[in-house]
Amino acid sequence: xxxxxxxxxxxxxxxxxxxxxxxxxxxxxxxxxxxxxxxxxxxxxxxxxxxxxxxxxxxxxxxxxxxxxxxxxxxxxxxxxxxxxxxxxxxxxxxxxxxxxxxxxxxxxxxxxxxxxxxxxxxxxxxxxxxxxxxxxxxxxxxxxxxxxxxxxxxxxxxxxxxxxxxxxxxxxxxxxxxxxxxxxxxxxxxxxxxxxxxxxxxxxxxxxxxxxxxxxxxxxxxxxx
Amino acid sequence: xxxxxxxxxxxxxxxxxxxxxxxxxxxxxxxxxxxxxxxxxxxxxxxxxxxxxxxxxxxxxxxxxxxxxxxxxxxxxxxxxxxxxxxxxxxxxxxxxxxxxxxxxxxxxxxxxxxxxxxxxxxxxxxxxxxxxxxxxxxxxxxxxxxxxxxxxxxxxxxxxxxxxxxxxxxxxxxxxxxxxxxxxxxxxxxxxxxxxxxxxxxxxxxxxxxxxxxxxxxxxxxxxxxxxxxxxxxxxxxxxxxxxxxxxxxxxxxxx
Numbered sequence: 001x002x003x004x005x006x007x008x009x010x011x012x013x014x015x016x017x018x019x020x021x022x023x024x025x026x027x028x029x030x031x032x033x034x035x036x037x038x039x040x041x042x043x044x045x046x047x048x049x050x051x052x053x054x055x056x057x058x059x060x061x062x063x064x065x066x067x068x069x070x071x072x073x074x075x076x077x078x079x080x081x082x083x084x085x086x087x088x089x090x091x092x093x094x095x096x097x098x099x100x101x102x103x104x105x106x107x108x109x110x111x112x113x114x115x116x117x118x119x120x121x122x123x124x125x126x127x128x129x130x131x132x133x134x135x136x137x138x139x140x141x142x143x144x145x146x147x148x149x150x151x152x153x154x155x156x157x158x159x160x161x162x163x164x165x166x167x168x169x170x171x172x173x174x175x176x177x178x179x180x181x182x183x184x185x186x187x188x189x190x191x192x193x194x195x196x197x198x199x200x201x202x203x204x205x206x207x208x209x210x211x212x213x214x215x216x217x218x219x220x221x222x223x224x225x226x
Numbered sequence: 227x228x229x230x231x232x233x234x235x236x237x238x239x240x241x242x243x244x245x246x247x248x249x250x251x252x253x254x255x256x257x258x259x260x261x262x263x264x265x266x267x268x269x270x271x272x273x274x275x276x277x278x279x280x281x282x283x284x285x286x287x288x289x290x291x292x293x294x295x296x297x298x299x300x301x302x303x304x305x306x307x308x309x310x311x312x313x314x315x316x317x318x319x320x321x322x323x324x325x326x327x328x329x330x331x332x333x334x335x336x337x338x339x340x341x342x343x344x345x346x347x348x349x350x351x352x353x354x355x356x357x358x359x360x361x362x363x364x365x366x367x368x369x370x371x372x373x374x375x376x377x378x379x380x381x382x383x384x385x386x387x388x389x390x391x392x393x394x395x396x397x398x399x400x401x402x403x404x405x406x407x408x409x410x411x412x413x414x415x416x417x418x419x420x421x422x423x424x425x426x427x428x429x430x431x432x433x434x435x436x437x438x439x440x441x442x443x444x445x446x447x448x449x450x451x452x453x454x455x456x457x458x459x460x461x462x463x464x465x466x467x468x469x470x471x472x473x474x475x476x477x478x479x480x481x482x483x
Contacts, residue, residue, distance in 0.1 A: 003480045072434050074466045074478045211468025 006071050010080060013063055014138070017084050017091075020056045021135040024091045025128055027053065027098035028194060032124035035101055035187060038110040046102035053095035060088040079211060083204040087138070090197045090204075094131065097190040097197075104183045104190075114180040119163035123191040126156050130198035137205045149202035156195035163188050229299070233258040233395060233425045234279055238293035241274050241283060241454070248274045249454035251293070254444055256395075261417055261426045263436035263462070266446035267477065271454025272429045275446065276397050278302075279427060280316035281309040297395075314341065316395040317388030322404045323380030325372035325387070330355075330364050333372045333383055337391035350390055358386035359416045378409025382416065389420075396420065398428040402435065414439045433478050437466040445474045 027046055034043035064085045067073065073081050130149050137145035167181045167188070207213050229235070234256035241249040249271040256262050256279075264272045274283065281302060283289040295302040302312060314337070325333050334351045343350070351368070355361040360382040364375070372383055381401060388396055398417075402410040417426055417439050430436050436443050443465040445458045458465065458474045469475045476482045 006480075074433060074437065075469055075475045077479050078467060 003071075006067070006073075006077070009063075009067055009071075010077065013060065013067070013084055014080075016056070016060060016063075017087060018135055018139065020053065020060065020088060020091050021131065023049075023053050023056065024095045024098065025131055027095050028101075028124060028128055028131070031098040031101035031105070032121060032191075035105045035108075036116050036121055038105065038108070038116075040106055040110055043102040043105035047099050047106070050095050050099040050102075053092055057088045057092035057095075061085060064088075076208075079208050083138075083208045086204050087201050090200050094194050094197045097194050100190045101187050104187050108180055108183050114177045117163050117166060117184055117188075119159050119166070120184065120187055120191060123156055123159050123163070123188065123195070126152060126159070127191055127194040127198065130156070130195055131201070134198045134201035134205065137202060138208070141205070141209050143206050143209050146202035146205040150199050153195050153199045156192060160188055160192040227255070227257065231258055232256055233298060234427075235296040236275075236278070236293065237296065239275070239278060239295060240292040241271070241278060242290045242292070243286070244288045247453055249278070249446075250452055252446075252454070252456045254456060254459060256425060256427060257442060258425050259421055259423065260441040261421045261428060261439055262442045262444065263440035264427065264429045264444045264446060265431075265433060265436050265478075267448065267482075268431075269453070270446045270448045272446055273399055274454065276399055276427060276429045279395065279397055280313045280318055281307075282313075282318065284309050314391045315393055316397060317391065317393035318397040318399070319381070319384050319388055319401050321400040323377055323384050325375070325380050325383050327371065327373060329369045330372050330375070330383060331368040334386050334390045337387060341391060354386040354390040355383075357389050357420070358382045359412065359419070360386055376409070378405050378412055381405060381409070381413060385413075385416065385420075389424075393424065395425045395427065398426065400429055400431060403431065410435070433466075433480075437462055445469075445471075445477065447473060447477070 027049060030042055031046045033039065034046060064081050068081055071077070130152050133145055133152075134149045136142070137149065164185060167184055171178050171181045203214060232255040234254075236252050236254045239249060239252045239254075240247060252275060254275075264275060266272050274289075277283045278291060278295055279297075279302075283291060291303055297312070297316070300307070326336060328336070331351055334354050335347050338347065338350055352361060352365075355364060360379060363379060364370075364383075367374075372380065375383060381404075385396070402413050405413065414435065417428070420426060421441075428436075428440065440462045442460065443462045444456060445465065446454055447457045448454060458469055458471045460470070465474065466478060469478065
């Protein structure tokens, strides 16, 4: 076995990526908790801590570039490094969505009479579960699990459509809620994007294992209602 | 691809040195006007395989070849084939530049002269040197000794010398291993240009070189019980990003060999 040093660097890099995934997971949970309980201090923390996520992403990116430049990786090593680079960016963007929810919470404030829609919590839970599973599928090089993450995205999309519909109905019924409801729509959008990013991570896992880029999914064509 | 897309094909090719086998049952198709690289660990039979393509192994008394090498469908080892003529059609460039201790001009003119060429030799020399991307550097000192050139220039001179007899295939046995990185890149650039008109087979230890320069890559290996067998052959972009065989993967990622 040669290249022990390079192997060690790859292992450390993946461990750090898993660490970044855990930071992002915590940020999503905290931001949703803040929004549900209207806890502005926690919301502020999420916003502030996003800088740490950003910094970690850049650190990982630099390490990938160093290894590509110095080790000239090929085959599985090349695919792994490209995947780490890609996944670090996905995670950082997921962190931005959590930060966005934290900001929404701060804008809505703590004396808002409108209740946070229950489905947002469900969406956050599903997003976190997809994130965890996608990162586990990377660790275990498990394409079946990665495919499962893909399938979960449909459920999140359905929930998103459902919560949007409910928010629109409430807006119509009580115009006083329109401002808060608009913010909830944004939060729902952020959560839907978090799930999308988790599927992107799963897609990269499939790339690492099989070398195939992308997974075909027929586009959802909206039905025309007459 | 169809058979006519391949300039060289081996069929169950094995090579022995006395009773010792060096290449085992290789079936390989070499695409026309493309660069094919042969990679593999030391002693895996890469150079022996390469030498089969222009019958250079004939010069080694103990060497014996089994199976077929087809050159545009012609059996290279057939009874009526003159190996010397084959070597004009299928030229070779070696690991260390080996110009003759003659002038630059005479090096390039050497093959055509031996061949009894009666045409415009100046034109042949110029065309070959232009083709080998050396003309601009040597046009004012064609009578100077070839040994006064740098290593990279000498290697391009050897390529020009091979081109002067108008081959269809150029075999290169680690052509850059004695060159610095800049001269190496110049040869690689030249190879890509030449591949528009010639078919090139290169043996290289440098994986990045094979990845950079060749369209197709063949991976040869040796094990305790077998020597010089083909593990995987395919498009270089596939071999170097996502090889099929785990032995190929282990070799190109530097985990054995």
